[in-house]
Amino acid sequence: MITAERKPLEELIEYVRPYDRILLVGCNECVTVCAAGGRKEVGLLASALKMAFAKEGKTIDIKELTLERQCDPEYIEELVPHIEDVDAVMSMACGCGVQEIAKRFKNIPVFPAVNTKFMGASEQQGIWAERCQGCGDCLLGLTGGICPIARCSKHLMNGPCGGSTNGKCEISPDVDCVWQLIWDRLKALGMEDRYEEIIPAKDWRTAGGGGPRKIIREDLAE
Amino acid sequence: MENFEPIIVAFCCQYCPYTAADTAGTQRLCYPANLKIIRVPCAGKVDAMHILKAFEKGADGVVVAACLEGDCHFETGNIKAARRVSYIKKLMEEIGVEGERLEMVMLSAGMGDRFAEMATEVTEKIRKLGPSPINLNTSSQKQEAC
Amino acid sequence: MKTESVLEKVLASGNLAVTSECGPPRGTNAEIIKAKGELLKGKVDAVNVTDNQTAMVRMSSFAANVFLKQAGLNPILQMVTRDRNRLAMQADILGAYAHGINTMLCLSGDHPSFGDHPMAANVHDIDSVQFIQMVKKMRDEGKFQGGADIDNPPKMFIGAAANPFADPFELRVARLAKKVAAGVDFIQTQCIYNLDKFEKWMEGVRARGLHEKCYILAGVTPMKSAGMARYMKNKVPGMDVPDEVVKRMAGVPKEKMADEGIDICVESIQRLKEVEGVAGFHIMAIEWEKKVPEIVERAGLLPRPTVS
Structure with a gap:
């Protein structure tokens, strides 16, 4: 699988700071398996970002959505009904997913929430290692x-x-x-x-x- | 601030810590009413999301109470809970909320006195820390809105 | 004779060859390399110049080679695959040969994580075995690795390293065999402190006749102190320093340690001379080049033969 790790929250906060309404998009494939950007991580990150801004007195609206696959234009289409209502998209998929979103939506900024690492296998629960x-x-x-x-x-x-x-x-x-x-x-x-x-x-x-x-x-x- | 009464959510495994809370009650021990106990089938079942949502929704502190090491009914639920708690503590620091607001404890069913003690200690600690920085700003906003 | 290399001529004449090593400066002061060269002149047959050793930036081996060549020494161009791709490597080989440098050592190099630029890209376009093949093709076929003809091909005497002490031991002879099959002419080994293990390795080498297909120069490094012995034993990957050596170094007063280190080195050379298949010695006196003449002399390796 393609492995990834969430970026430091500090970096993500700065990405979304200028915006009020964010669409946070997860992916059901590799990043779900390596616990970096699936539905669960989308929920955690949304909650973390909301709290980080709440601390500053700012309310941020984060819509959560996890696609079957972000590296496939077919699934990216599912974002269409939601994209109108947000100022920016943050993707928790690998670099392929981020770029598919950028390609599909010309007028809306998209930011990566994870660092895509390598193609690897899980050595044991919670440990992934490079293989290819x-x-x-x-x-x-x-x-x-x-x-x-x-x-x-x-x-x-x-x-x-x-x-x-x-x-x-x-x-x-x-x-x-x-x-x-x-x-x-x-x-x-x-x-x-x-x-x-x-x-x-x-x-x-x-x-x-x-x-x-x-x-x-x-x-x-x- | 002096009148600050923290809200603390305590996720208690139904086997030991929840029974310990009961024991404290039957022993008529006094402990602060700040702890809102949520009975869970195992501390290992307390998801990161549950803890984070508790804070997001206004908790000043969260306790995850598990069985003693070696006593988990599901073998390693308590160990997993402890690992999850230390992971969430780091995430909280990243968010800018003190990690000390989250506490992991391990208790046996008979430790009613220890449960009462723990409840007092945690309440005092959170009282000293003050309201969660998230509540501080959201409550002031609410006031402004009024 | 494959090349004009003095080292090749000495080895072919049947004499035990002696090489040593110079680390170039961490700056632009050419006097440092020239001074090191002066210390070694006439005492050794050829001098290796390291290429960003331990992955620390230093004056290029090529430039330092030129200074030594101009001073009348026979420098050996060390080159690692870590820092250059095959274009850059071949370009430097052409340049070096045009400056009269005809002997080189093909290495993979220490990993960047050991040096002062751990953030650098780790090139490794080719490995050390493929590197030997490339230099041999340039020399024997007059072709670049990519296949095009070279105008006046560089005739390099090709060296490589071997570490008899790394793991797995059973592969150590087989890996040398791969380098021989790739076309290596001479080998300089890792520093030898565990002579028993080296002799065992040489048995394997002789069993396959590899000592007849390439010249093997036994590597030695004098220890300056017991601290250095312990450091080499514990911290340097692939280094085998037996406890007796550390004990012997630690057993003498501090001011005598350096002399003890030289004694051990000379005794090692004496014993290694008796090992069939050892064609010479590579004396790596790390930042201690001034001691090389003494070691060479005490080991009975002077005067150096003159070859034409």
């Missing part, structure tokens, strides 16, 4: 199903570097050395020989080096 950088040319078939691009601090495709200690990365004892994980897995699979095949220098065009990326499925696109 969307490089566009998946290496997992060569590395035992564990990604060195997303999970090695130096993106080493032929690691481990000389800083690997007791299975941990040199940058922090809290970070696994991904090459230790890859090696352990290759061994478990009896695929140790794989390790010595040099993975050649990567073509970063598919990772965004070639400019903004797009997928066109001709059978589906109209």
Whole structure:
């Protein structure tokens, strides 16, 4: 999923300060799962903002709405009946959702309420960790199903570097050395020989080096 | 200010703390009437939203009362409640409301005296802190409106 | 002979080679690097110049290389993949070679979080193994990494690092094998304090014949104090300092510690000389370059051979 974290309230307060009526829009997808911008977080943030302004003696009208998906124009349409009555929109979706709202509504400001972080998986309740950088040319078939691009601090495709200690990365004892994980897995699979095949220098065009990326499925696109 | 009587919402788990409040009553112990007790099936069921709404709607303080560690009927509801409370305390500081207005306590059913003591302590603490900054401004606005 | 590198010639002649290291200044004072060069002149075959070591900004390795070259030394251009993409790396290799620099060391570099610019972008366009492949392709095929021809290709003698002490130990020989397969000519190892473990690693290296495919220079670093020994043991990732070494350093009075550190270093070199497959030594005297001549002399590595 795409993970996110709420921005500091201080920053959000400054975004909405000039306005009286705000539409706070959550998303039912990834940000709900990572507890950053679903219906519940929309309720909490609305309440928090109202209190922060009430403290200053200001009443702010916050309308709460959580869409099925903010990265899809079809669902963004659901905002149309509400948009007339507000001065600004604050989105609790990832950066994709914020931009879809900005694209659809030309005359109304939209602000992000979360910092979009990374594509990750939940390690346990309340902990999410990066797993994929969307490089566009998946290496997992060569590395035992564990990604060195997303999970090695130096993106080493032929690691481990000389800083690997007791299975941990040199940058922090809290970070696994991904090459230790890859090696352990290759061994478990009896695929140790794989390790010595040099993975050649990567073509970063598919990772965004070639400019903004797009997928066109001709059978589906109209 | 001298006549300030804080409104304190106490979310009490029905198993221990709520019974403790009962025990305090049957023991005829005195404690301040500022606590508005809300009986909940488990402290772990008290959502962040419940706590925040209590403050938004005018509470000067909130207490989340759970069973003692190891005594939760749902095993870890009290632990979860404690974590949630410390999370909300941080959010309150961000909003600009003192985190001390939110209190987590753990009680057994027999601790009627401790319940009365806690109620007195919390009421005194909130009395010292004064009205919630949210109420201060909204009430003055109301007066202006009159 | 693949290159004009003096280091390659010394190694090819069968002599034990000696290299050392200079950290460039954290400023623009060229005299510092020149003075360090003077201390090492005639005492070592080549001098590594670090590239933003420990991810702290310093004068570029390239510029400092040029000063050493002008002073009559044989500098080794260290380059890390952390700070440059492949365009910038190849451009600097062309420039360095045009200045007569013909030996280089291909590294990934310390992570930016260790240095004074932890907020910097972490480039790592290629890794150290791919870096070796790139420099070899430039030299042997006369082509850039992207495939276009190079006019007068740079003939670099290609070095890389190896750390026999990092984990997992069982991969340490295999990773060297990858660097050899990529085309590395010489290896400078991480500082060796745990000689037993190094010898065990060398057994693995010899078992695969890797010592015949590249020259292995054993890395040594003299300790200045017991504090430094403890720091290296506990704080430097991938460093293996046995307790005996720390104890030995701590067992002498403070004013004798530096001498003890030099003694340990010289004794290590003596023992490493006996290890089959060790082709020379890389003496990394961190901000202590003035001690290198003494170590080289006491280790019986003087005079340095003259090669043409």
